[in-house]
Amino acid sequence: MSTAYEPKAIEKKWQDIWQEEKAFAATEDYTKPKYYALVEFPYPSGQGLHVGHPRPYTALDIVARKRRMQGYNVLYPMGWDAFGLPTENYAIKNHIHPRIVTHNNVARFKQQLMSLGYSFDWDREINTTDPNYYKWTQWIFLKLFKAGLAYKSEMPINWCTSCKVGLANEEVVNGVCERCGGEVVRRVRSQWMLKITAYADKLIDDLDGLDYIERVKVSQKNWIGRSYGAEVDFSIKDKEEKLRIYTTRPDTLFGVTYMVLSPEHPYIDKFRDEIENWDEIAAYREQAARKSDFERSELAKEKTGVPIKGLVAVNPVNGKEIPIWISDYVLMSYGTGAIMAVPGHDERDWEFAKKFGLPIIEVVAGGNVEEAAFTDVATGTLVNSGFLTGMEVADAKKAITDWLVENKVGTPKKNFKLRDWVFSRQRYWGEPIPIVKCEKCGYVPLPESELPLKLPDVESYMPTDTGESPLAAMTDWVNTTCPCCGGPAKRETDTMPQWAGSSWYFLRYTDPHNDEALASPEALKYWMPVDWYNGGMEHTTLHLLYSRFWHKFLYDEGVVPCPEPYQKRTSHGMILGENGEKMSKSRGNVVNPDDIVNEFGADTLRTYEMFIGAFDLSASWSQEGVKGCRRFLDRVWKLQDLTVDGDAYSSDLETKMHQTIKKVDSDYESLKFNTAIAAMMGLVNQFYKKGSITRGELRTFLILLNPVAPHITEQMWQDMGYEGRLYQASWPVYDEAKTVENTVEVAVQMNGKMRGTVTIAVDASKEDALAAAKEALGTRLKGEIVKEIYVPGRIINIVVKG
């Protein structure tokens, strides 16, 4: 009899052995085939590890361990995305330096991750707050600056009047500060911006060659929001200036009945003297300016606006004079800040026209424009549209665009919803921006030799009243000399956002200790791109887009060897509390992974998290389910007592063995860990039913289970006296021919309804199969047979009439 299964007695022991033997170190042998598996590195929060973390980590740990057993040189690294607001706020509240808070949190996280037995290569651990790391974050920023992709711009930010602090959009809830409930207003500040829009086309087009799950691609495309249309110049009566608009429906130009300017449109001030109802316009504009984003969207349903008296636009296609309105449903930040309104074929324009009694002209047949805007572009023929009348929408678009170009009143134009990236934070705990401002020379980049520009060790990192970064108070640090002219200059006091460090960290893992470059060209050439990257859906449009942007830029600069950082991207679902709600302290449904490891063991936690359900869907925690997985591992442990001699598979289980290898192998590849584990549970049940397992069967079984439950299997491997370590074993292969039984149970149906089963040879002829089926049906088979269907190995269906 074996001793009882005691995870505590074996898990720490094997973790230490693996560490000592450098079992999972990626080697520098660039002749071997490589595999780079990556999970998003965590933000080391003060709460410690959440049970959500192990889900993706275990999933790719399974893939990494399997790849090693398949002979790959595997890179599976881990690190810390440690700059950020929560640490800074905690530091302020508790009067501990953020560096120390980070250090403590990282230590705790690392200890917790270690206790789960992940095969991370800990020699490559990185930390975004390490000056040796952020030196290269700053280096990339300088490259962006020199390439003209980093620039300063006036931008409104969210300002909490009570905390006196700039807030991220996510920190503004229902128009008030998330933390104190204080009023949030918009303040205009000069901010560093990154020109991600310069890569908008590539960020969409290059998705085609990538193995990303479809919904990630769709989200990225929608976020970038590319549209094709035309810019058209409307003349303004008795004026030289043209009113330029953007439209995706130039084909509807004959249906324009009015124009709308955004309240921020420069023409309003420009033509102030001509506007007869200036007071009314000014009042509307002020009202719009006062609205927060929240209020603007709340009031989105009810359109508001004021006609501008004294200005009249002229439609270039037919010379018709049309009124110009001002309304906040037109945004200054998209297109030209002005639109042509076609109420017959645009829902917003239709709503506005109905409210203010403006005319509606039908120019595309197919709907009833008095009832609703007709926006279908697939069907419909142009009417009331001069030379376009009679054309289909697609043809009309092309014809009118040609006409606009020919008559020099418009051009084809492509637009994006994507905005440039606001890259400044008025905070202490982030990477300093390596720029100084000189009165004479303007914004001057620090020379590379001065990197890293370290965060000064301030006494107080409290936010200031003025909305400036706490760094601004550090006059010794701020006042410097200009690298260009040597005159007095001031350092930039804003820091980078948390997204900066995570936008290139996957490159650093390939060569984490390099002092000469962010990574050596050889390491990058060998390891990149990442073969499989898994992370949360919440990072689809921010982190994933930002890091692709940086990578593409570095590719254009010749720093990295490939245009895309990640070949494959998958996403995991959330783990919810037992009540099906998101885990949170206030709901009291938080499960601490440490407790599960203590009570059941790391292997049980790993197995359960993989068994809980489909990997990409959210799943509710169940303590009973955890117990079931522990019970399974107990049964695995006791297989040792059933072992009999024999390196081969026993004849009655041979097929089952080959089937299970095939199933587990393919399920691990397609993230179907729950069914892989179910298959292994089924196999264990068979061993018990039979009452014995050969050494050869157990050996294969241990390898299959190892990626999920590495400690128990490694221990059993040793106890059974198999050669070497289990982590060094080779992944088993199956024989396709041996995955099929000689005889098979086939369902028998009559008129498509189940009537029983027959056991026949797997390659039985149709005649034999039908004969067997008819015998099984016996007297129940009556009436005239009209059709007989036989799908070998699957089903026999006899269709009768009468």
Add this chain to the structure above:
RNA sequence: GCCGGUGUGUCGGAAUGGCAGACGAGGCAGACUCAAAAUCUGUUGUGGGCAACCACGUGCGGGUUCAAGUCCCGCCACCGGCACCA
């Protein structure tokens, strides 16, 4: 409103158009035990029938097919994201 996702036993969840409910949990019955826990064995969709068996059953309504949880059309509910992008 738009985009994406999800609806299957008591619960978590399985099912290349081919035996719905694998696997796990829970329940019930039994074995072991003085007893309980643990463990082991059996059983477990609903209704009818002593039984063989029959009928019904994958959110709702239609359809295609010899055969639909799966494909098509039209809805409903819930979850997540975006929100006047011309």
